[in-house]
Amino acid sequence: MSFKRLWAMFYARNLEFFRDRSALGWNFLFPFLIVAGFGMIFGGKDYAEYKVGFFPSQYESVSVSKIDLPSGFRATSYIKFIGFKSFEDGIEKLKHHKIDFLVKAGSPENEYWVSDSSPKGYIIEKLFRGSLLPESKVVAGKREIKGKEIRYIDWLFPGILAMNMMFSALWGVGYVVVRYRKIGVLKRLNATPLTAFEYLSAQILSRIFILMFTVAIVWVGCSFIFSFKVEGSYFDLFIIFFTGGVCLSAYGLVVAARGTSEEFTSGIVNFISWPMMFLSEVWFSLEGSSQWVKLIAKLFPLTHMLTAVRKVMNDGASLTDVTPELAVLVFMTAISIAVGAALFSWNK
């Protein structure tokens, strides 16, 4: 093992990355755009989860106060009301699930239409019917949550960063190494005293450096705009992101171990990254999902990394509190490096 050789490959790979302006820009821009986009969508007061059509109406967009619908229903949050000129126009949209619910404005019988196969339609129907009951007949006691509020953006932000790390690690290590094998760069390096261990270590370290650099820049940029609240320590977050980054890069190493087909590698990377993205609670919680779904999620490093990051960021946990997650990440890293190194081939 020669540190001189390792450093030479580490330095060369970083030069390549930082000189590729388009890739560099995209690595910073992508997570920033996602966070900014979701911040605007979910953070704004205009966010609507349900779409309710009403008719007759001359205009598609009408001030809610001017719509002739039961006041309780009209005042419900997260509903967007869309006007239609006729019943035919509205029912057409409902059939195609462009809206969740259709109601006739000014109807004494409160006539409405809903698709039996639409879950959102079912919820709106309940809301609509509930809003017709007098407030005095509703028996329910509301209790406020005590403590600090966790905004959706505070919950989402670590997920976006981790997801970006995952894509960057899998593509940046896996895809790049396969491309280098295909075009003969690896073959040229194999003709030198450079060992596979030195080369692969340099690739992982270089990617970690790039990942951490990107995370830091995006964090500072997004924090400036959204004022994220970090209950725990920044150092603990750094350790978790670092450990997670190493683990994800090691996954990339397994992808990169063999093969010269970029198309096949793209497929493999997508095969790994898409389920990981959806099942690691980047976008939504798996609370209430089937046990087998939760079990699969546990196989992904992103799940453990995100759990740890959110514990620190949202709940103020310490490194000791997230030791189980870190241990799993270290274990997964060791397995991935061992498999990747054992399977690695310079040629094919």
Add this chain to the structure above:
Amino acid sequence: MPDLLEIKKLVKKYKDVVAVDDISFSIRNGICFGLLGPNGAGKTTTIEVIEDIIPPTSGEILYKGRPRASSFKQEVGIQFQQTALLSSLTLRETLKTFQSLYNDPADIEEIIDICNLRDIEKRMNDKISGGQRQRLMLALAMINKPELLFLDEPSTGLDPQARRNLWNIVQKIKEKGNTIVLTTHYMEEAQRLCDEIAIMDNGKIIAQGTPLQLIKEHCEGVTVILPKNSVRIPLKELPFSFREINGRIEIRTNDINSCLNRLLSEHIDLTEMIVRSPNLENVFLNLTGKQLRD
């Protein structure tokens, strides 16, 4: 002192294809050894097995009288036929990166000068011409002051001027006493650079020796070429074997003096005469019945 490189009964098979078929040869220190043959003859496979890039199916490879040790890669330089480099790096940075991979590297400035890269040292790898690229590849192969240099078809795809530039550089390297193993399908390249040649076809070595020995052994006589209109007597009266090609008469003879005397005695105008000596192309043609570039 043992030969620098000894290849014994080397075989390389890919499923049903025998790329290298039981070949043996040895290479003395300080010479330029050429593997000459058409595309698909097994030259690149042979050289890559010797370079330790691909494993042999069977056979033995001895370097300095012993099986190749881990230090082998520190001591040899390799220029592949087709390869790519790390992108977004300048030529100098590429040389520096490769220099760092060796324990006892050459001086970059010296390598840059030998390979005529001074003017383009700050250019990116992907912004250079084919000839410049081959010179860079040669520079990389020499970055560790190799005792043994492998050049796999170094001038393929180059224009005549770039090819001659490259040959001049290889000639200089040779003069320094480095041992060179070169594969090529250009007979001119082999004839100009190689001290010893092994001719390969279908994975086998079909002839071996110095260029002169091979020509002497496998080709006889010279060819005298005359424009048809300069020969004013019936051709059948001449005691030579001849053929007509594109308005020219080609006479094959083992005795050039008698041939020229006879032509002069017949008052044939020799002003536009060409005398062609046999070359390695003829050797290959005589041995296999086909051209090197078939």
